[in-house]
Amino acid sequence: MAKILLDTNLIIRFLVHDDPEKALRVKKVLLDYKNTNALLDTVVAEIIWVLSSYYEQDKFSIVEKIRALVHVDTIVCNKSLLDRSLTVWENNNISFIDSYIIATAEQENLKIYSYDNKFDKVQSITRLEP
Secondary structure, eight states: OEEEEOOHHHHHHHHHOSSHHHHHHHHHHHHOTTEEEEOOHHHHHHHHHHHHHTSOOOHHHHHHHHHHHHTOTTEESOHHHHHHHHHHHHHSSSOHHHHHHHHHHHHHTOOEEOSOGGGGGOTTSOEEOO
């Protein structure tokens, strides 16, 4: 079994279906159980940025797509952290990256040093200023 790293542009083709031939080839990759597909957290963040900025998709449809993607059987990723990041992002008026930082702080039981008071919107973490 080979382990393959998935790049952002590959997943974008699949999610937006702007090139049906490429989207079909990506689908075949994702359904091929002979391989394991690694999806990096940074790639997920870039996918979210591209979908929201370039394709102007709304947050809730992006959350739905990314949730489905991270739970594809052939994809290996940080599912629990990404799921929590998506939940925080979905429920708060903050960026996905801030949501990811919050989810990491929760998972690792960490406080956050930041001057950004948007972190205060999430009661499960503690923001400190140096």
